[in-house]
Amino acid sequence: MTATAQPLEIRSLLRLDEGYVHSDVYTSPAIFELEMEQIFHRGWVFVGHDSEIPENGDYVLRWIGRQSVIMNRDSHGNVHLFMNRCRHRANSVCQFERGNSAFFRCAYHGWTYKDNGELVGVPYAEGAYEPALSKENFGLIPAPRMGIYRGFVWGSLAADGPSLDDHLGVSAKRAVDLFCDHSPVGEIEVRHGATKSVIYANWKFQGGDGYHPPFTHQADFGSIRAARQGRPNALLGMIKKDTTLSRDLGNGHFCLDIRTMGRGPLPDAPWAKEYRASMEAAYGTQRAKYIMDSGGPHTILMPNIQLLNPDLRVLRPIAADQFEITFYCAFLKGVPKEVNTARVRLTESRMGPAGSVNVDDVEMFERNQLGMQQLVDPWKFIGRGMAREHIDNDDATPEAYRYENSRAAHYSDELTQRAQLRWWAAQLERA
Numbered sequence: 001m002t003a004t005a006q007p008l009e010i011r012s013l014l015r016l017d018e019g020y021v022h023s024d025v026y027t028s029p030a031i032f033e034l035e036m037e038q039i040f041h042r043g044w045v046f047v048g049h050d051s052e053i054p055e056n057g058d059y060v061l062r063w064i065g066r067q068s069v070i071m072n073r074d075s076h077g078n079v080h081l082f083m084n085r086c087r088h089r090a091n092s093v094c095q096f097e098r099g100n101s102a103f104f105r106c107a108y109h110g111w112t113y114k115d116n117g118e119l120v121g122v123p124y125a126e127g128a129y130e131p132a133l134s135k136e137n138f139g140l141i142p143a144p145r146m147g148i149y150r151g152f153v154w155g156s157l158a159a160d161g162p163s164l165d166d167h168l169g170v171s172a173k174r175a176v177d178l179f180c181d182h183s184p185v186g187e188i189e190v191r192h193g194a195t196k197s198v199i200y201a202n203w204k205f206q207g208g209d210g211y212h213p214p215f216t217h218q219a220d221f222g223s224i225r226a227a228r229q230g231r232p233n234a235l236l237g238m239i240k241k242d243t244t245l246s247r248d249l250g251n252g253h254f255c256l257d258i259r260t261m262g263r264g265p266l267p268d269a270p271w272a273k274e275y276r277a278s279m280e281a282a283y284g285t286q287r288a289k290y291i292m293d294s295g296g297p298h299t300i301l302m303p304n305i306q307l308l309n310p311d312l313r314v315l316r317p318i319a320a321d322q323f324e325i326t327f328y329c330a331f332l333k334g335v336p337k338e339v340n341t342a343r344v345r346l347t348e349s350r351m352g353p354a355g356s357v358n359v360d361d362v363e364m365f366e367r368n369q370l371g372m373q374q375l376v377d378p379w380k381f382i383g384r385g386m387a388r389e390h391i392d393n394d395d396a397t398p399e400a401y402r403y404e405n406s407r408a409a410h411y412s413d414e415l416t417q418r419a420q421l422r423w424w425a426a427q428l429e430r431a
Contacts, residue, residue, distance in 0.1 A: 006225070007073070010031075010034075010425055010428045010429055011425065011429070013025050013031075014063035014421060014425055016382075016422065018383065019225070019381055019382055019383020019414075019418075020380065020381055020382070020383070021379070021380050021417075021421060022054060022378055022379055022380075023373070023374070023378040023379070023380060024369075024370035024378065025421070025424075026201075026202040026205075026268075026320070026369065026372050027202070027320055027321065027369070027372050027373055028206060028320060029319070029320050031320070031332040031428075032317070032320035035317070035427075035428065036066060036317070037179060038427050038428050038430055039301065039303050040064065040065030040066075040304075040317065041064070041065045041066075041067070041157045042046065042156070042157065042158045042159075042418045042427075042430070043156060043158070043161070043167070043303065043427060044147065044154045044155070044156050044159065044162075044164055045064045045154065045155055045156070045303060045304055045315065046152065046153075046154055046301070046305040046314060047064065047069065047071055047081060047153045047154060048060055048062055048071045048153050048190075048253050049151050049152055049153065049156045049188070049190040049312070050073075050079055050148065050151045050153055051151055051187070051188065051189045051315060051359070052071070052080065052098070052190050052191050053071060053073040054073075055073065055100065056073055056075050056076070056077055057072075057073065057074075057075065057100040057101055057115055057379050058073050058098075058099075058100050058101050059071065059094065059099060059100070059101065059115075060071035060072075060073065060097065060098045061084065061095075061096065061097050061098070062092050063158055063316050064143065064155050064156075065157070065158065065317075067157060068083075068084035068085075068092060069081050069082065069083060069143055069155060070082045070083075070084050070093075070094050070095075070104070070140075071153060072115055073115075074114070074115040074116040075102060075114075075115055075116070076116070076308070078116070078274075079146075079153065080115075080116070080117060080142060080146075080192070081142060081143035081146045081153070082117055082140040082141065082142055082143070082177055082376065083140065083141045083143065083257045085140075085144070086106040086108065086109075086111050087119065087139070087140070087143065088108075088109055088111045088112065088122075088138075089106075089108055089109065089225050091106050091108040091109075092107050093105065093111075093113065093140070096108050099232075100211065100423070101115065102114065102115050103115065103288070104140070105121070107243070109222065110122075110123040111123075112118045112137065112395070116424075117139040117141075117142065118135075118139050118141035119135040119136075119138045119139050119140075119402065120135070122322075124133065130413070131369065136240065143155040143156065143157060144151070144156060144157055144158060145158065145159065145164075146161040147164030147165075148164070149164065149165075149168060149173060149176060150173075150176050150177065150178060150180050150186075151180070151187065151188065152305075154167075157261045162342075162353065163234075164233065166251075166385065167251060168251070168253075168301070169249065169250045169251050169253070170404070171247075171249040171403040171404070171406055171426075172215070172249050172250070172251070172253040172299065172301055174400065174401050174402065174403065175253075175255060175276045175301075175307060175401075175403075176247065176297075176298035176301075176307065177400060177401060178259070178291065178296065178297045178401045179299075179309065179330070180297065180299050181283065181291050181305045181400075182291055182292070182294075182296075182297075182309065182332055183333045183334055183335060184275075184278040184279050184281070184282040184335065185284075185333050185334040186332045187283070187332075187333040187334070188312075188328070188330040188331065188332060188333065189331040189332075189333055190328050190330055190331075191331075192270055192313060192328075192329060192331055192344065193325070193328075194326050194327060194328045195327040195351060195352060195371045196324065196325070196326045196327075196355070197324070197325060197353075197362075198318070198322060198323070198324050198325075199322070199365055199366065200321055200322055200326075200327055200366050200369060201321060201322075201323070201362075201365035201368060201369040202320060202321060202323070202368075202369060202372075203303075203304075203315055203317035203323040204420065204421075204424070205305065205365040205368060205369075206300050206315065207306065207322060207329055207361065208246070208255070208256060208300045208365075208416035208417070208420075209256075209307070209414075209416065209417070210244075210246055210256045210411040210412045210413070210416075211384065211408050211412040211413075211414070212364065212408075214357045216361065217356070217357055217360050218363055220302055223382055225261045230412035232371070235400055235414050242362050243262070244257070244258070244410070245257045245392070245408045245409065245410065245411055246256075246385075246408065246409055246410065246411050246413055246415045246416050247406040247407065247408045247415070248406060248408075248415055248416070249403060249405045249406055249419075250406070250420035251302065251423055252302035252303070252419060252420050252422070252423025252424065253301050253302055253419075254299070254300055254330050254415070254416040254419045254420060255297060255298050255299040255300065255403075255416075256298045256411060256416070257403075257408075258295035258296065258298045259294045259295055259296070259297065259298075259397065259401070260293075260294070261295040266292065267345035269338075271336035271337075271338040271339070272338075272415075274336050275292075275335055275336055275339055276288070276292065278334065278335070279291065279292060286398075287398055287400065288402070290397075290398050293366050294309075294401075295309065296301060296307070296308065296309025296310075300416070300420075302420065302423060303315075304316065304317075308375040309330075309343075310329050310330055310344075310346060310347055311327055311328070311329065311330070311347050311350075311351060312323060312327075312328040312329075312330045313326070313328075315328045319364070321369050325424075327347060327358070329343055329346075329347040329348075330343070331343065331344075347387075358383055366413055382414040382417045382418060382421075383414065384412060384413050384414040385412070385413020385415055386408040386413075386418075387409055388409050388410060388413065389408070389409045389413075389415055390407070390408060390409070391405060391406070391407060392407075392408040393405060393406075394406065400405050405418070
């Protein structure tokens with residue numbers, strides 16, 4: 001262990017029963033090193049979606065913590081996670097973010113691997129190795145564990161530990177289900193480009209804060225239009241409405257529960273009728289209506305993925321005060337093109353470089369990071385709504401998407417931040 005922060009120190013940085021967290025949680029390089037070891041190099045990390053590699057030979061280059069990994073589909077259609085390292089002198093064997101290849105060849109000495117990881121080429125091996133080199137012992141090293149749920153590919157660098165099923169839990173899987181079931185065939189596609197940027201703040205600033213929208217996002221187009229038309233501010237309404245909730249889904253996962261805050265009825269257009277008919281045929285009238293009316297799961301899954309219809313957001317921590325974020329628009333399979341066109345335009349308008357939402361959030365995260373460097377009274381207060389936390393069985397929701405026995409509070413409460421930090425502390429305190 002290279003980090004200097006010990007479990008006792010971690011416990012001393014949280015006073016969650018009082019609603020306080022110490023700024024070191026977000027600023028300490030030593031704590032960041034411990035996070036890399038205990039969370040990103042021991043636990044489950046989201047790597048990619050299998051739709052990104054639809055054809056045999058397709059690959060994408062990704063990260064598990066600080067480790068470069070290749071997610072690929074071999075010539076037999078099997079998905080792999082390989083450590084991006086030649087078995088000879090440890091050169092990386094893949095340099096491009098994505099592509100298609102039946103082989104990975106090390107440019108240093110020419111060792112060549114098939115897309116299933118098998119070593120098939122060692123130049124000038126004759127007489128160089130006594131006994132003869134056993135190629136079967138020198139294939140690409142797979143990530144110790146890989147798990148896939150609904151096409152979402154996760155990897156772990158630890159050979160043992162909780163299963164992916166245990167890490168996600170029932171409620172988080174149901175959030176993924178709702179995200180995917182907006183498609184009548186239950187599948188999404190993540191292969192239509194992305195927006196990527198670096199944020200100079202701590203990776204744990206992941207959103208899930210229902211308190212800020214009326215203040216931070218005043219320039220959001222919807223709010224401006226509402227004001228001009230003399231209508232109520234929808235963002236402010238979310239705070240004032242007592243029935244809008246935030247939820248702790250277990251294992252650090254959390255959501256702003258906007259499932260009942262729909263996007264309005266579909267227009268009276270041929271494509272909308274086609275979409276509605278295909279959804280009803282797939283799920284039945286009642287369930288299809290719930291899905292189509294739903295605002296989506298708006299869920300953050302620890303440690304590095306967010307499902308915010310239609311966005312799929314992936315985080316990569318770089319330093320205590322720096323992380324990379326990638327925004328994808330998740331297209332729906334089996335729908336008229338107008339549905340996906342509307343989805344991508346929504347992602348662009350909110351999360352693009354000139355979008356109405358993400359630029360505001362980035363500014364707030366970076367101001368947070370600046371403020372947490374202050375040495376005088378370094379405790380941050382996240383106690384909003386502690387007294388109104390309660391267990392909710394989500395009875396009004398169809399069972400397929402129900403967050404049973406979840407801890408809930410008001411939409412604007414800081415239940416979400418407390419849920420994340422309880423899980424975070426438990427991971428860092430593991431032996």
